[in-house]
Amino acid sequence: MTTQKPEIIDESGDKYKYGFVTDIAADSAPKGLNEDIIRLISQKKGEPEWLLDFRLKAYEFWQTMKEPTWAKLSYDKINYQDLSYYSAPKQKAKPKSLAEVDPELLQTYEKLGIPLKEQEALAGVVAVDAVFDSVSVATTYRQKLAEQGIIFCSISEAVKEHPDLVKQYLGSVVPYTDNFFACLNSAVFTDGSFVYIPKGVRCPMELSTYFRINAKNTGQFERTLIVADDESYVSYLEGCTAPQRDENQLHAAIVEIVVNKNAEVKYSTVQNWYPGDKDGKGGVYNFVTKRAACRGENSKVSWTQVETGSAVTWKYPSCVLQGDNSSGxxxxxxxxxxxxxADTGTKMIHIGKNTTSKIISKGISAGFSNQTYRGLVRVAPNADNARNYSQCDSLLIGTHCGSHTVPYVENRNKTAKLEHEATTSKISDEQLFYCEQRGIGEEEAVSLIVNGFCKEVMQHLPMEFAIEAAKLINISLEGSVG
Amino acid sequence: MTKTPLLEIEDLHAKVADKEIIKGFNLTINEGEVHAIMGPNGAGKSTLSNVICGKPGYEITSGSIRFKGKDLTKMSAEDRAREGIFLCMQYPVEIPGVAVTTFLKHSINAVRKYHNLPELDTMEFVKMVREEGKKLGIDNEMLKRPVNVGFSGGEKKRLETLQMSILKPAFAIFDEADSGLDVDALKVVAEGMNGLRDGKRSMLIITHYQRLLQYVVPDFVHVYADGHIVKSGDKTLAAEIEKDGYAAYTREK
Amino acid sequence: MGGLVQKVKLFGEYIPWLQAMRDKGALTFDDLGLPTPKTEAWKYTKLRDLNTDDLVIEPSNFLAEMRVTAEEACGCHHEDEGCGCHHHGEGCCCGHHHEEGECHCHEEGHVCECQQKLHVPFDAYVIHFEKGKMIPPFPDFPRGVEVMNLMEAVITEDAKEYLGKVADIKLHPFAALNNAYMEEGIYLCVHKNVKVDKPIVLINHTKSGEENIFFNIRNLLVLEQGAEAEFVEWYNYTGAVKSRYFANVVNEIVLGKNAKLSHYKLQDEAFKANHIALSVVKQKADSNYHNFCLQRGANIGRNEVKVLLTDENASAEVDAAYIMSGWATLDTTTDILHLSPRTFSSQLVKGVVGGEAKGVFQGKIHIAKDAVQTEGNQLHRALLLSDTAEIDVKPELEIFADDVKCSHGAASGELDENQLFYMQSRGIGREEAKQILIDAYLEEALDKVKNPEIRAWLSDYAHAPQE
Incomplete structure (x- = not known):
């Protein structure tokens, strides 16, 4: 049984983390970032030399970099020396029962229809490993996956058990030099997931079910690596529809996806980190680098995201379409x-021939919020017959919010056909009146119209996820009308 | 037989963007009655229906509107609808992404909830919508399409009629229900309207032409000009207007 | 010594407010420097080919100009026999150069090139510039239309209210530079409710020689309440096409309540020359501004139009077309600021890019908070003709009000093979078929030009085959 030990809980890194905390707490955990801290992280995780080297190189490079300022975001300057770089820096006293938990939070769980057991875990009433019956379920899943040669484990575990695979692919899609936040992540990443789908295998299930709870507390610097070998398929779900009261202010994650010949990866995210309170106090800064390399012919990657959380979002899931006939x-x-x-969007880099990409972005701004769609479509000189279709629609609710669209289109191939469309509008009084005339109240009418507005995107989410995401949209917009 | 008044409008004055459109309008509609209001273009006929239904942007400066004895003017648009007022619109708006069935479900459940009735079970609901749809020539494919998006004029009117037959309002207003319809579509709509005449339900048909009134015969006909009723009569008045036009009524001032 | 920053003697250095503006321009330019690829507003238009080192600024002849009369202006010929060019003192630009001022090029039905370049094929008030310097005289304008050399308007203080106050130089390094050299250009004022009967055309003709000259033109256009006018800018050249002269133009435009301006431009500079222009327009209530710019020349050509719809019900249409080949970079940049409720804008830009050229379109629609019931639409389409052509596009919406309707669209592609084949199958040669399709492609944008004569004139240039 002990060989089965590193179940899901470990995969998300909690075990290491908690181990850490006890260790470090005694030494009074130092804040700040320096080589020693990086060595410490690496040592605690029992990492091989090459990975420590990777981290150190990244750190060295990071010191030469400047935090980007081009996004339409304004936030207090982050003091990188004032953060703890191994996870779970603060262990607050846990609430003893749901009665002690913020009723507002519980209300939200209620609305989302989250089972009581999970509510307890999410609110931190019970330790995750204690509560979750599905650990065994997860283990069963894992066995089933292993039978087909699918590897799904924490990246720390993968480093130990599948070092060649990790070494081959880590940083191959997002090099540590890529950007300021990716570089920081490369130096200090704590944990995350590793997925490998071998040749010809269709992953029989959404790699998701566990994630509602187990993805919690993976730390500020999550690192995910997904490799889909030839002719394989996987659908991966990240995130959690329930709001998480995460104390970590800064999140800088990386997701790297490698898609080989004829393979397909679907990656779905529902991001609902703590957005801060009504006055904009608190909330997570979310700086994420997500990129998929479609390396093989006919490879395909699809990003679907529902972003409702975080105080600040900086995120551009991208596709590098290298293989001929690949699509993003x-x-x-x-x-x-x-x-x-939120400053979010995508990049579609067309390199191979006959590559296609499609962008559908729906932005809804309410309250005093500001949102930017920022996207790039680039067609390299040899990317004959590249096709892109982009559609970015924005909806504004209220008179104090802002909505911006900044697409960049760079075409160096005459055979490329690129189309971009964007619209901005509000929910019309006519639409509202029509709903009201049929007895539907204003708030319900708004959510109905907003869900209709988002439908094109929502239908790309796996069914179960989509229903929760739809509820989440309503919750996110509460109090924005009237 | 004593008549129970359903809608009572007394000396109503209303304005849009500082312009008085309704000027001293009086009308009582009893249970089971079908009234038609006819008037020239630009007389403010649509304003009247919007004011009754509580569309924002209209200001009642004086007078009263009572429905089942309740003061309507204090109610929100959705509560008026839930009380049983249905406006069959001349130009129903498009709502992208929201399927007809989804919309109908939200609508009927909101109304049921208001009357402390349980929400309809999905199967039950779908069955009902399909049955009612069939009567109006609305197939399942159309029910899946987003509300009014890309609908032809006839399809829009049929959808309005479908909603009415599902919500079964106590009082329905038809705002130029015949505009843009060919004879066949007009008959379908008229059938839907006649199907709802049960001696209790009341209707107000607002129209420019007499055409629709040949299929849905009103109990009373009113001529509306310059913000109020200038003449009332029975169905023969409609024929008269068809023959002589509105000129005789718009000259005053 | 060459370069963009040179010490030159300019007219009116003793006028404090003028000089202060120039000094501030110089300081601001010094501060901003030339845009780099990291400058967002210049992301796609690389200035490494600008080659400013050997640029020469010709000395001011402003005072001399003021004195010159029509007869003295042209030494080479006279109206009934000559080519009509106004090249005083240097003879005719057609190459048949005669010190004595006698041009023989009109024998044998020869049409002097400069005649074409100076002849406006429609009835208009024509103002001539050469190498950025005004050539008197002005035509006779009707009552209520005041046209002066900019410096004259500085002396009379007519220009004082708006000059330098419409264009924000902190955002535009080349406008700052233009401030620093502020001297040449016109001041145009159309008085209240006056409708100018004919288009006013400003031709800047560069007869390029060996030297790579650098010149600045600054125009200030004021249309008072209810005034209406058409203003045409035409930049062209004759002579050595290899001259790398640099034209830096700034237009400041103020439209009063209910005023209406149609502003057209043909940029047909020498293919090694650089042309950077900025027009900033401030619009009062109910005013309408239409801008159409056709770019077809220059090495780097940038036409930037910034419109401030400051009051209700102001509307602007900013349309453009570009056609290019060789190594050129042609940049069309727009920035429409909706600052009040119920303001309207629309944009249509179409381009055709061949050779190793690069087309750039950056278009921004900004809608300020409270600028409700506003509509802003924008469409850019480009056609790529060669494997080495490039097109970079950045349409941008920046919206802070909820009750608005905004859209932008961008598309690029190549000529439709099916259409080409269809025409070939009807006996039309492939090249001709291509030309027909290109013409049709640009036609949509040219159709936005309301004045039929001006549209026909621009069409001739849009359709001229590229080398």
Whole structure:
């Protein structure tokens, strides 16, 4: 049984983390970032030399970099020396029962229809490993996956058990030099997931079910690596529809996806980190680098995201379409309310011949929030017959929010056909009156119209996820009308 | 037989953007009655229906509107609808992405909830919508399409009629229900309207032409000009107007 | 010594407010420097080919100009026999150069090139510039239309209210530079409710020689309440096409309540020359501004139009077309600021890019908070003709009000093979078929030009085959 030990809980890194905390707490955990800290992280995780080297190189490079300022975001300057770089820096006293938990939070769980057991775990009443019956379920899943040669484990575990695979692919899609936040992540990443789908295998299930709870507390610097070998398929779900009261202010994650010949990866995210309060106090800064390399012919990747959380979002899931006939898709719903800010979009880099990409982005701004769609479509000189279709629609609710669209289109091939469309509008009084005339109240009418507005994207989410995401949209917009 | 008044409008004055459109309008509609209001273009006929239904942007400066004895003017648009007022619109708006069935479900459940009735079970609901749809020539494919998006004029009117037959309002207003319809579509709509005449339900048909009134015969006909009723009569008045036009009524001032 | 920053003697250095503006321009330019690829507003238009080192600024002849009369202006010929060019003192630009001022090029039905370049084929008030310097005299304008050399308007203080106050130089390094050299250009004022009967055309003709000259033109156009006018800018050249002269133009435009201006431009500079222009327009209530710019020349050509719809019900249409080949970079940049409720804008830009050229379109629609019931639409389409052509597009919406309707669209592609084949199958040669399709492609944008004569004139240039 002990060989089965590293179940899901370990995969998300909690075990290491908690181990850490006890260790470090005694030494009074030092804040700040320096080589020693990086060595410490690496040592605690029992990492091989090459990975430590990777981290150190990244750190060295990071010191030469400047935090980007081009996004339409404004936030207090982050003091990188004032953060703890191994996870779970603060262990607050846990609430003893749901009665002690913020009723507002519980109300939200209620609305989302989350089972009581999960509510307890999410609110931190019970330790995750204690509560979750599905650990065994997860283990069963894992066995089933292993039978087909699918590897699904924490990246720390993968480093130990599948070092060649990790070494081959880590940083191959997002090099540590890529950008300021990716570089920081490369130096200090704590944990995350590793997925490998071998040749010809269709992953029989959404790699998701566990994630509602187990993805919690993976730390500020998550690192995910997904490799889909030839002719394989996987659908991966990240995130959690329930709001998480995460104390970590800064999140800088990386997701790297490698898609080989004839393979397909679907990656779905529902992001609902703590957005801060009504006055814009608190909330997570979310700086994420997500990129998929479609390396093989006919490879395909599809990003679907529903972004409702975080105080600040900086995120551009991208597709590098290297293989001939490869395709990339980006479906996004972003909702900002109160004082949230989001600068999000995608990049579609067409390199191979006959590559296609599609971008559907739906942005909803309410309250005092500001939202920007920022996208790039680039067609390289040899990318004959590249095709892109982009559609970015924005909806504004209220008179204090902002909605911006900044697409960049760079075409160096005459045979490329690129189309971009964007619209901005509000929910019309006519639409509202029509709903009201049929007895539907204003708030319900708004949510109905907003869900209709997002439909094109929502239908790309796996069914179960889509229903919760739809509820989440309503919750995110609460109080934005009237 | 004593008549129970359903809608009572007394000396109503209303304005849009500082312009008085309704000027001293009086009308009582009893249970089971079908009234028609005819008037020239620009007389403010649509304003009247919007004011009754509580569309924002209209200001009642004086007078009263009572429905089942309740003061309507204090109610929100959705509560008026839930009380049983249905406006069959001349130009129903498009709502992209929202399927007809989804919309109908939200609508009927909101109304049921208001009357403390349980929400309809999905199967039950779908069955009902399909049955009612069939009567109006609305197939399942159309029910899946987003509300009014890309609908032809006839399809829009049929959808309005479908909603009415599902919500079964106590009082329905038809705002130029015949505009843009060919004879066949007009008959379908008229059938839907006649199907709802049960001696209790009341209707107000607002129209420019007499055409629709040949299929849905009103109990009373009123001529509306310059913000109020200038003449009332029975169905023969409609024929008269068809013959002589509105000129005789718009000259005053 | 060459370069963009040179010490030159300019007219009116003793006028404090003028000089202060120039000094501020110089300081601001010094501060901003030339845009780099990291400058967002210049992301796609690389200035490494600008080659400013050997640029020469010709000394001011402003005072001399003021004195010159029509007869003295042209040494080479006279109206009834000559080519009509106004090249005083240097003879005719057609190459048949005669010190004595006698041009023989009109024998044998020869049409002097400069005649074409100076002849406006429609009835208009024509103002001539050469190498950025005004050539008197002005035509006779009707009552209520005041046209002066900019410096004259500085002396009379007519220009004082708006000059330098419409264009924000902190955002535009080349406008700052233009401030620093502020001297040449016109001041045009159309008085209240006056409708100018004919288009006013400003021709800047560069007869390029060996030297790579650098010149600045600054125009200030004021249309008072209810005034209406058409203003045409035409930049062209004769002579050595290899001259790398640099034209830096700034237009400041103020439209009063209910005023209406149609502003057309043909940029047909020498293919090694650089042309950077900025027009900033401030619009009062109910005013309408239409801008159409056709770019077809220059190495780097940038036409930037910034419109401030400051009051209700102001509307602007900013349309453009570009056609290019060789190594050129042609940049069309727009920035429409909706600052009040119920303001309207629309944009249509179409381009055809061949050779190793690069087309750039950056278009921004900004809608300020409270600028409700506003509509802003924008469409850019480009056609790529060669494997080495490039097109970079950045349409941008920046919206802070909820009750608005905004859209933008961008598309690029190549000529439709099916259409080409169809025409070939009807006996039309492939090249001709291509030309027909290109013409049709640009036609949509040219159709936006309301004045039929001006549209026909621009069409001739849009359809001229590229080398």
């Amino acid at each position: 898709e980006f479906y996004s719903v972003a909702i900002t309310n109160n004082h949230q800010q």
